[in-house]
Amino acid sequence: MTKPQTGATEYDARIRRAERLSAQHAFAAEFLNFYKHVAAFQKTLRANIAAPSGVKSRDALGVELRSPLDLTVLLPHFRGFLSAIEQHAPAALSQAAHQMALLPSDSWIASLESYWQHAGKYDQQVGAFAQFLPRAFLQPYAEFRAAQMPQAPMVITVRVCPLCGSRPLIGALRVEGDSGKRFLLCSFCSQEWEFRRIHCPTCGEQAETKLPVYVAEQLPHIRVEACDTCKFFLTTVDLTKDGHAIPLVDDLAAIPLTLWAHEHGYSRLQPNLLGT
Numbered sequence: 001m002t003k004p005q006t007g008a009t010e011y012d013a014r015i016r017r018a019e020r021l022s023a024q025h026a027f028a029a030e031f032l033n034f035y036k037h038v039a040a041f042q043k044t045l046r047a048n049i050a051a052p053s054g055v056k057s058r059d060a061l062g063v064e065l066r067s068p069l070d071l072t073v074l075l076p077h078f079r080g081f082l083s084a085i086e087q088h089a090p091a092a093l094s095q096a097a098h099q100m101a102l103l104p105s106d107s108w109i110a111s112l113e114s115y116w117q118h119a120g121k122y123d124q125q126v127g128a129f130a131q132f133l134p135r136a137f138l139q140p141y142a143e144f145r146a147a148q149m150p151q152a153p154m155v156i157t158v159r160v161c162p163l164c165g166s167r168p169l170i171g172a173l174r175v176e177g178d179s180g181k182r183f184l185l186c187s188f189c190s191q192e193w194e195f196r197r198i199h200c201p202t203c204g205e206q207a208e209t210k211l212p213v214y215v216a217e218q219l220p221h222i223r224v225e226a227c228d229t230c231k232f233f234l235t236t237v238d239l240t241k242d243g244h245a246i247p248l249v250d251d252l253a254a255i256p257l258t259l260w261a262h263e264h265g266y267s268r269l270q271p272n273l274l275g276t
């Protein structure tokens, strides 16, 4: 199956989903409204990357997902990205975008290249806020590269993305046969891979009694899947309960669940884009 390289349909679906969730859940409306602007920028950037004048083919770039960034294509869009963020983001992030815009392009390149090398591997120490700018800007590029890669071999239950080696961001339960099959979604390139249901993706715990699940009343299709052995949790979007959900977007609305998890001493393995 080949994915459309422009990704326009995917981005439109994310934007519509954010609109729908923000209308339903006032507690997440501010973040989701901001996310809509981010996704709209990402859609345009992805179309530019995929254009015939855009990024060279996989053969020219090499087969590694993280082979060097094509800065000639990316950099001309960075200033426009910063001003979009400055205009629409919550105050602290808006200020960070403003500061970044004042720096010379050498600093932009350093920030983008550092994110590109390390993201998805050590993010927890960096934090969602510090990495927001390079992450939101490069997400369409990482997704474009992932769509160009040869299909990863179908290995099941590996703890890092088979395509790029990053940790999972969230889980997804998708309808398969009579029940649901669990997938993990990569925090860097957004690809999914299959993962066993009763199995902690952080430490490998498999005892059901050590793996509590929490569901909040407001969002019955989202689960916190925690682990009492390593004290990490993974947010999992259950598409068998809501087939319209888009895990990447629904996760941004799961604020009550994250609060519950933190109150109970569980940490998130990888922060989402907005750190919610």
Ligand SMILES: [Zn+2]
Binding pocket: 161, 162, 163, 164, 165, 166, 186, 187, 188, 189, 190, 191
């Ligand atoms: Zn990946």
Ligand SMILES: [Zn+2]
Binding pocket: 200, 201, 202, 203, 204, 205, 227, 228, 229, 230, 231, 232
């Ligand atoms: Zn664990």
